Amino acid sequence: xxxxxxxxxxxxxxxxxxxxxxxxxxxxxxxxxxxxxxxxxxxxxxxxxxxxxxxxxxxxxxxxxxxxxxxxxxxxxxxxxxxxxxxxxxxxxxxxxxxxxxxxxxxxxxxxxxxxxxxxxxxxxxxxxxxxxxxxxxxxxxxxxxxxxxxxxxxxxxxxxxxxxxxxxxxxxxxxxxxxxxxxxxxxxxxxxxxxxxxxxxxxxxxxxxxxxxxxxxxxxxxxxxxxxxxxxxxxxxxxxxxxxxxxxxxxxxxxxxxxxxxxxxxxxxxxxxxxxxx
Amino acid sequence: xxxxxxxxxxxxxxxxxxxxxxxxxxxxxxxxxxxxxxxxxxxxxxxxxxxxxxxxxxxxxxxxxxxxxxxxxxxxxxxxxxxxxxxxxxxxxxxxxxxxxxxxxxxxxxxxxxxxxxxxxxxxxxxxxxxxxxxxxxxxxxxxxxxxxxxxxxxxxxxxxxxxxxxxxxxxxxxxxxxxxxxxxxxxxxxxxxxxxxxxxxxxxxxxxxxxxxxxxxxxxxxxxxxxxxxxxxxxxxxxxxxxxxxxxxxxxxxxxxxxxxxxxxxxxxxxxxxxxxxxxxxxxxxxxxxxxxxxxxxxxxxxxxxxxxxxxxxxxxxxxxxxxxxxxxxxxxxxxxxxxxxxxxxx
Amino acid sequence: xxxxxxxxxxxxxxxxxxxxxxxxxxxxxxxxxxxxxxxxxxxxxxxxxxxxxxxxxxxxxxxxxxxxxxxxxxxxxxxxxxxxxxxxxxxxxxxxxxxxxxxxxxxxxxxxxxxxxxxxxxxxxxxxxxxxxxxxxxxxxxxxxxxxxxxxxxxxxxxxxxxxxxxxxxxxxxxxxxxxxxxxxxxxxxxxxxxxxxxxxxxxxxxxxxxxxxxxxxxxxxxxxxxxxxxxxxxxxxxxxxxxxxxxxxxxxxxxxxxxxxxxxxxxxxxxxxxxxxxxxxxxxxxxxxxxxxxxxxxxxxxxxxxxxxxxxxxxxxxxxx
Numbered sequence: 001x002x003x004x005x006x007x008x009x010x011x012x013x014x015x016x017x018x019x020x021x022x023x024x025x026x027x028x029x030x031x032x033x034x035x036x037x038x039x040x041x042x043x044x045x046x047x048x049x050x051x052x053x054x055x056x057x058x059x060x061x062x063x064x065x066x067x068x069x070x071x072x073x074x075x076x077x078x079x080x081x082x083x084x085x086x087x088x089x090x091x092x093x094x095x096x097x098x099x100x101x102x103x104x105x106x107x108x109x110x111x112x113x114x115x116x117x118x119x120x121x122x123x124x125x126x127x128x129x130x131x132x133x134x135x136x137x138x139x140x141x142x143x144x145x146x147x148x149x150x151x152x153x154x155x156x157x158x159x160x161x162x163x164x165x166x167x168x169x170x171x172x173x174x175x176x177x178x179x180x181x182x183x184x185x186x187x188x189x190x191x192x193x194x195x196x197x198x199x200x201x202x203x204x205x206x207x208x209x210x211x212x213x214x215x216x217x218x219x220x221x222x223x224x225x226x227x228x229x230x231x232x233x234x235x236x237x238x239x240x241x242x243x244x245x246x247x248x249x250x251x252x253x254x255x256x257x258x259x260x261x262x263x264x265x266x267x268x269x270x271x272x273x274x275x276x277x278x279x
Numbered sequence: 280x281x282x283x284x285x286x287x288x289x290x291x292x293x294x295x296x297x298x299x300x301x302x303x304x305x306x307x308x309x310x311x312x313x314x315x316x317x318x319x320x321x322x323x324x325x326x327x328x329x330x331x332x333x334x335x336x337x338x339x340x341x342x343x344x345x346x347x348x349x350x351x352x353x354x355x356x357x358x359x360x361x362x363x364x365x366x367x368x369x370x371x372x373x374x375x376x377x378x379x380x381x382x383x384x385x386x387x388x389x390x391x392x393x394x395x396x397x398x399x400x401x402x403x404x405x406x407x408x409x410x411x412x413x414x415x416x417x418x419x420x421x422x423x424x425x426x427x428x429x430x431x432x433x434x435x436x437x438x439x440x441x442x443x444x445x446x447x448x449x450x451x452x453x454x455x456x457x458x459x460x461x462x463x464x465x466x467x468x469x470x471x472x473x474x475x476x477x478x479x480x481x482x483x484x485x486x487x488x489x490x491x492x493x494x495x496x497x498x499x500x501x502x503x504x505x506x507x508x509x510x511x512x513x514x515x516x517x518x519x520x521x522x523x524x525x526x527x528x529x530x531x532x533x534x535x536x537x538x539x540x541x542x543x544x545x546x547x548x549x550x551x552x553x554x555x556x557x558x559x560x561x562x563x564x565x566x567x568x569x570x571x572x573x574x575x576x577x578x579x580x581x582x583x584x585x586x587x588x589x590x591x592x593x594x595x596x597x598x599x600x601x602x603x604x605x606x607x608x609x610x611x612x613x614x615x616x617x618x619x620x621x622x623x624x625x626x627x
Numbered sequence: 628x629x630x631x632x633x634x635x636x637x638x639x640x641x642x643x644x645x646x647x648x649x650x651x652x653x654x655x656x657x658x659x660x661x662x663x664x665x666x667x668x669x670x671x672x673x674x675x676x677x678x679x680x681x682x683x684x685x686x687x688x689x690x691x692x693x694x695x696x697x698x699x700x701x702x703x704x705x706x707x708x709x710x711x712x713x714x715x716x717x718x719x720x721x722x723x724x725x726x727x728x729x730x731x732x733x734x735x736x737x738x739x740x741x742x743x744x745x746x747x748x749x750x751x752x753x754x755x756x757x758x759x760x761x762x763x764x765x766x767x768x769x770x771x772x773x774x775x776x777x778x779x780x781x782x783x784x785x786x787x788x789x790x791x792x793x794x795x796x797x798x799x800x801x802x803x804x805x806x807x808x809x810x811x812x813x814x815x816x817x818x819x820x821x822x823x824x825x826x827x828x829x830x831x832x833x834x835x836x837x838x839x840x841x842x843x844x845x846x847x848x849x850x851x852x853x854x855x856x857x858x859x860x861x862x863x864x865x866x867x868x869x870x871x872x873x874x875x876x877x878x879x880x881x882x883x884x885x886x887x888x889x890x891x892x893x894x895x896x897x898x899x900x901x902x903x904x905x906x907x908x909x910x911x912x913x914x915x916x917x918x919x920x921x922x923x924x925x926x927x928x929x930x931x932x933x934x935x936x937x938x939x940x941x942x943x944x945x946x947x948x949x
Contacts, residue, residue, distance in 0.1 A: 010846070011843060014843040014845040018845070021732055022729075024725055024728070024729020025730040025734070025746065028727065028749070028819065029749055032752060038767075058310075058313065058314035087663050090655070090656045094657070098653065101657075103660055106664055107660050108937075109937075112934060113930050116870075116930070116932070116936075117930065117933075118873025118900055118925060118929065120875045121670060121674070121925070124907070124919070124922060125666065125669060128673055129669070135572075136301060137346055151663055181649050182648070184652070206755065208757070209758070209759065209760070211758075211876050215908070216907060216908065219331060220331050222313060222331075223327060223329055230299065230329070231329055231331070236759045236876075239757075239759040239762075239763055240880070243759075243762060243766055243767075246504075246507070250481075258759070258760045261757050261760060265755050268755075269752065273748075333908050333909075337908035338909075339909065339911075340909045432797055432799050437906075438909060439698075439910075462699040462700075465698075465909070466699075466906070466909070468696060468699060468700070475799065475885060476883065476885060476905070489766070489801075490799050490801060491799075
């Protein structure tokens with residue numbers, strides 16, 4: 001503190017800085033309001049029943065809906081949740097329950113790395129590892145790429161909540177004569193379940209919005225397909241493709257798809273909050 | 280357990296009875312393929328076809344990676360590529376034409392309803408030599424038109440594109456400067472530094488539509504479908520012609536194709552006085568030895584059936600979207616090519 | 628925490644079960660973890676080895692500094708893409724930094740509890756909205772607005788300061804300005820969340836001491852809190868930067884995808900992820916290798932920055948400050 005400062009002036013400056021802080025905060029909140037407002041307004045007016053039940057149709061037949069993309073998004077993301085969830089849980093358990101394991105330092109570095117790597121690169125690696133050997137784009141490959149998006153999110157969340165479980169729980173289990181793995185699966189995980197689910201939900205929401213890794217893996221498909229062995233469409237991919245289209249019908253579909261994805265993200269966030277608050 | 284396996288197989292699409300074909304490539308004919316050919320043929324033959332409009336370059340690459348059964352391309356493979364595909368897969372690639380179409384020059388200049396351009400002006404715009412709409416060279420072509428002082432945004436494709444190939448073939452055919460500085464290809468080193476790029480014909484059309492002052496090149500169907508303004512282009516005879524089914528037909532008439540139907544220089548700069556000078560042919564590329572990409576004989580058969588249908592009955596659909604149909608002579612040439620397709624050495 | 632129902636757990640007392648169970652469990656977990664590690668290593672190795680052809684053809688520095696990207700002549704240089712990535716990311720960071728810091732300080736130090744948690748939720752939402760939605764919004768809402776502003780600036784410059792024009796570039800809306808703005812919005816939550824957390828960690832004694840000396844609230848923040856929290860703020864900044872470097876969809880939709888140097892303030896530009904998403908689908912041979920080399924450069928940059936941020940966060944949590 002500079003001695004001899006004029007108190008009046010310092011108070012004025014204090015006010016001024018508060019004003020700046022409020023202004024800065026508004027600058028952060030404003031885009032959120034603008035984006036959400038636009039998505040809701042335009043998306044709502046573009047949403048209709050056909051959007052959910054009809055697959056792609058040519059423009060001269062009305063343009064159809066995005067059922068193919070909704071089905072594809074759900075299929076790929078559920079499988080990705082299974083794979084990515086398993087990998088992330090395994091990593092989280094290793095880091096938290098076996099803190100001295102020699103693999104841990106590597107795993108932690110790799111998980112941090114994976115978290116920051118562009119999703120695009122995750123799609124590239126799946127393209128060379130799976131798509132080329134299999135000889136086709138598949139929903140399966142898309143799900144694998146999305147799983148890579150989920151892994152670090154689930155891993156971090158799992159590690160974090162497992163560490164919150166008091167050691168006394170584990171000690172009690174071990175004292176009862178339970179083997180360590182039963183302690184982890186039957187005592188530690190269940191008591192941290194809300195947090196684990198939160199991690200899974202956040203991973204799911206994040207992956208559902210990813211388009212970049214799907215471009216070279218799922219390939220996209222205008223037909224409605226219920227098979228992950230086919231090429232599969234996704235909502236995020238559709239938004240990217242339709243955003244560039246000059247046709248207003250396609251543009252509206254992109255906004256409607258954005259609304260659906262936004263609702264998914266909001267729901268995941270709220271559910272996650274609710275799950276963690278319950279404790 | 281067995282039931283679980285069956286369910287898993289069904290999930291992975293291994294047990295589905297219906298034949299599925301996957302194709303990818305050109306966006307130039309994509310409206311024709313996805314809105315006409317595929318819905319019609321699917322109903323007819325009970326074959327599911329998935330065509331992804333990823334650009335001609337993408338189609339070519341995916342064919343080489345063997346992840347699709349056919350590629351759509353409006354750029355024929357070069358001799359070097361033909362050799363590469365042969366070496367890497369052991370099979371030649373066949374070029375089966377599906378349609379011809381004009382590449383329209385579309386623009387976004389509020390208040391300007393008629394615009395005339397020629398190859399040198401277009402080349403100068405895309406070279407970055409003409410940067411404003413009221414440039415004297417554009418004004419000279421458009422007497423009486425009130426051209427704004429706006430900066431020109433030259434829109435091009437960001438992906439490897441057959442439409443780019445046709446457009447650059449046209450510029451190279453006329454502008455020596457373009458030919459030496461940029462050349463012809465599915466993707467080129469775009470010189471103009473106020474140029475914008477987007478993916479696919481639809482992306483270029485969308486970008487032009489959104490950006491005042493922009494000019495771009497798209498297949499005619501994209502400009503018509505979205506009511507974008509279309510410029511007249513000066514042809515070899517000195518006439519300013521708008522792209523249309525009729526003017527493209529004029530240009531396509533009497534074009535001689537080599538035996539393998541690879542028309543390297545496309546249908547540009549026609550001598551026909553009523554012909555539109557930027558017209559391109561679009562092909563379906565398939566491997567002659569279908570076992571390279573087909574997973575089964577049924578799939579290979581479906582490919583052949585689809586090709587045969589496209590060059591015969593399918594042609595009836597071309598004009599509904601303003602694509603030019605193939606001449607009987609070309610159809611016969613294509614039939615002969617399709618007849619050489621084999622699966623594990625057997626004719627199909 | 629739910630009370631644990633121990634009675635419901637049945638445990639076989641067979642020695643085989645006891646001996647094998649733990650090993651199998653750890654083994655299974657280990658396999659899964661090694662799988663994750665393996666994939667990331669493969670990713671790096673693959674990008675590096677596939678990109679090595681381009682690096683060998685043009686030389687490492689030659690590739691990095693080359694500014695021509697010509698698929699016809701088969702000459703590839705990475706400089707426009709690297710420059711575009713750095714400019715957009717740093718530009719976004721510069722715009723995002725003060726608002727992010729402001730919201731972090733305001734949420735912790737000034738806002739009532741309900742407002743603070745509302746702000747946290749807003750930040751979470753900003754972070755979790757898919758990037759294609761930002762891209763879509765950017766293209767349809769931001770770009771026209773940016774264009775209107777750019778046009779008036781451009782015409783003013785044309786009349787009064789024509790020497791500025793080459794710097795400004797084409798006022799079309801799509802381009803560098805819009806990309807930077809969209810990126811800034813997208814990375815704010817990453818910088819703000821970590822800053823907020825580290826400000827909240829500052830011990831109360833620190834504040835009280837400063838108040839005790841008669842400091843105003845702002846002086847407390849500036850002298851006692853910000854220096855203490857600078858590690859977390861720095862880590863947040865680095866994370867935000869990594870996020871900006873790798874952002875693909877939102878950028879590719881609004882940046883105009885032109886690799887012609889020099890880039891201008893308004894005009895189109897490009898980034899590494901944009902180049903990959905645009906060209907990967909069709910690239911073959913040397914072009915493919917060059918794209919993967921670009922991917923490798925991105926892998927190295929974002930990998931290094933990420934590890935740096937993780938290291939700072941770890942030090943922060945261990946020692947409380949940097």
